[in-house]
Amino acid sequence: xxxxxxxxxxxxxxxxxxxxxxxxxxxxxxxxxxxxxxxxxxxxxxxxxxxxxxxxxxxxxxxxxxxxxxxxxxxxxxxxxxxxxxxxxxxxxxxxxxxxxxxxxxxxxxxxxxxxxxxxxxxxxxxxxxxxxxxxxxxxxxxxxxxxxxxxxxxxxxxxxxxxxxxxxxxxxxxxxxxxxxxxxxxxxxxxxxxxxxxxxxx
Amino acid sequence: xxxxxxxxxxxxxxxxxxxxxxxxxxxxxxxxxxxxxxxxxxxxxxxxxxxxxxxxxxxxxxxxxxxxxxxxxxxxxxxxxxxxxxxxxxxxxxxxxxxxxxxxxxxxxxxxxxxxxxxxxxxxxxxxxxxxxxxxxxxxxxxxxxxxxxxxxxxxxxxxxxxxxxxxxxxxxxxxxxxxxxxxxxxxxxxxxxxxxxxxxxxxxxxxxxxxxxxxxxxxxxxxxxxxxxxxxxxxxxxxxxxxxxxxxxxxxxxxx
Numbered sequence: 001x002x003x004x005x006x007x008x009x010x011x012x013x014x015x016x017x018x019x020x021x022x023x024x025x026x027x028x029x030x031x032x033x034x035x036x037x038x039x040x041x042x043x044x045x046x047x048x049x050x051x052x053x054x055x056x057x058x059x060x061x062x063x064x065x066x067x068x069x070x071x072x073x074x075x076x077x078x079x080x081x082x083x084x085x086x087x088x089x090x091x092x093x094x095x096x097x098x099x100x101x102x103x104x105x106x107x108x109x110x111x112x113x114x115x116x117x118x119x120x121x122x123x124x125x126x127x128x129x130x131x132x133x134x135x136x137x138x139x140x141x142x143x144x145x146x147x148x149x150x151x152x153x154x155x156x157x158x159x160x161x162x163x164x165x166x167x168x169x170x171x172x173x174x175x176x177x178x179x180x181x182x183x184x185x186x187x188x189x190x191x192x193x194x195x196x197x198x199x200x201x202x203x
Numbered sequence: 204x205x206x207x208x209x210x211x212x213x214x215x216x217x218x219x220x221x222x223x224x225x226x227x228x229x230x231x232x233x234x235x236x237x238x239x240x241x242x243x244x245x246x247x248x249x250x251x252x253x254x255x256x257x258x259x260x261x262x263x264x265x266x267x268x269x270x271x272x273x274x275x276x277x278x279x280x281x282x283x284x285x286x287x288x289x290x291x292x293x294x295x296x297x298x299x300x301x302x303x304x305x306x307x308x309x310x311x312x313x314x315x316x317x318x319x320x321x322x323x324x325x326x327x328x329x330x331x332x333x334x335x336x337x338x339x340x341x342x343x344x345x346x347x348x349x350x351x352x353x354x355x356x357x358x359x360x361x362x363x364x365x366x367x368x369x370x371x372x373x374x375x376x377x378x379x380x381x382x383x384x385x386x387x388x389x390x391x392x393x394x395x396x397x398x399x400x401x402x403x404x405x406x407x408x409x410x411x412x413x414x415x416x417x418x419x420x421x422x423x424x425x426x427x428x429x430x431x432x433x434x435x436x437x438x439x440x441x442x443x444x445x446x447x448x449x450x451x452x453x454x455x456x457x458x459x460x
Contacts, residue, residue, distance in 0.1 A: 014405050046452070136334070137331040137334075140330045140331045140333075140334035140456050141329070141330045141331055143330065143456060143457075144330030144453075144454060144455065144456055145330075147284050147453040147454075148452055148453040148454060150284075150453065151288055151451075151452055151453030152452070152453075
C-alpha cells in the first residue's frame, strides 16, 4: 500500500496548531483584567458593607451613652452628625475611578472615626456606662466592626494593587489597549496626616 | 448573671480605629497546622491536648464546623487581630462552602487571647458572645495561671454556642457532604483539545517510512491525558486533619490579662 502521505494537509494543520497554541498562551491574559476588576469591585462591596455595619451600630451606642451622660451633648451630637454625613455621601457608580468622589467618601468615614474615638474617650469618665451590659455588648460589636473594616480595607487594597499593576505592566497594557480601553486604574485608600496620630486616652 | 470584669480596652478600641488607616504589614510566618490543637507555646499536657482533640473532632463530626486551638510563643510584632484572620486564611479552617471555622488563639507572652470567627459563623458566634466567653470562661482562669483550664472552658463554651440550635447544626453538617464544585474552565479545555487534535492531525500527515509497509493504517495514538491537573490537593496525611478552605473576615473578639 502507498505509505507516503500527502504533505499538503500537514501545512494547514501546522498553521492551525500554531495559531491555537498562540491563542492558548494568550488566553490566560485576555481574562485577567476583567477578573481582577471584578475581584476589586467585590472587595469594595465588602468595605462598604462593613462601614454600613458600623453606621448601624451608632444610634444604639448614642442612646445608651445619652442615658447616662446627657450633659455630654456636644460629643454626642458630633457623632450623630458625623454619622449622618457619612451615610448621606453619594456613592456614584464610578467612585472607584473618580479620585474626588473617593476622597469625599474617605473623608466622611474618617470624620466618623474621629468622632467615635472622641466619644469613647469621654465615656471613659463614666464608670456607670462602663459597667452597663448594653454598653459592653455594643462596645465589643464596635471593636469587631472596626476590625472587620480594617480587614476589608486591606483586602481591597490588595485587590486594587493587583488590578492597577496588571494595567500598567506587559501584557496587560496591550490587552487594555486592544480590548479594554475603558479600564482605568482604581483609587486606593490614603492615610490622612492627623489620623496617623492615635489620640491619647487619659485615665 | 455572671459579672463582667471591667476591662474596657477603650485605648485598644481607639487604637483599632487608628489602625484601620494603617497600611497592610508583611505577612508573619505561620505555624504548621499539625492537628486540631497546635500547642507551640507548650501550655497543654499531652493528656489535655488529646482530650481537646477528641472534643474538637466530635464537634466537627456533628456540625462540620472546624474549631482549632493554637497557642503561640510570639505574635511577631502583629496585633492578635491581624495575626488571627491571616492565620485562619492561611490554614483555611472551615469548609469552603460555609466558611465555618473558628480559631481559639492564645499568646501567653503577649498576654492576649482571641476567638477568631469565620465569615459563616459570625451570625452565631457574634462579637458580643465571644467577648462574653473570653471574659467569663477564659480570662478568669488565665489570671490564675491556669491555662489548660481556661482553654478547656473556652472550647466547651464555644462548642455549646455552635451546637445550641439542633436544626442549624444539621444544616451545616449536611453541607460538608455536598460534593465540591468542580468548576472546569471549559474554554481552556477546548483550546487544549483543539491543539491536541491539530497536533495529532499534523503528526499523521507526515510521510510514513516505506520499510513499514507491512503495517497498515496509523499507529494508534493512545491519548494519555495523564493525571488530571488537579489543583485541589488536600494532603490529608499525618493525623488526617486539614482545613477545608474556609474564609475569615476579622470577626470575633479578643481579650488580655
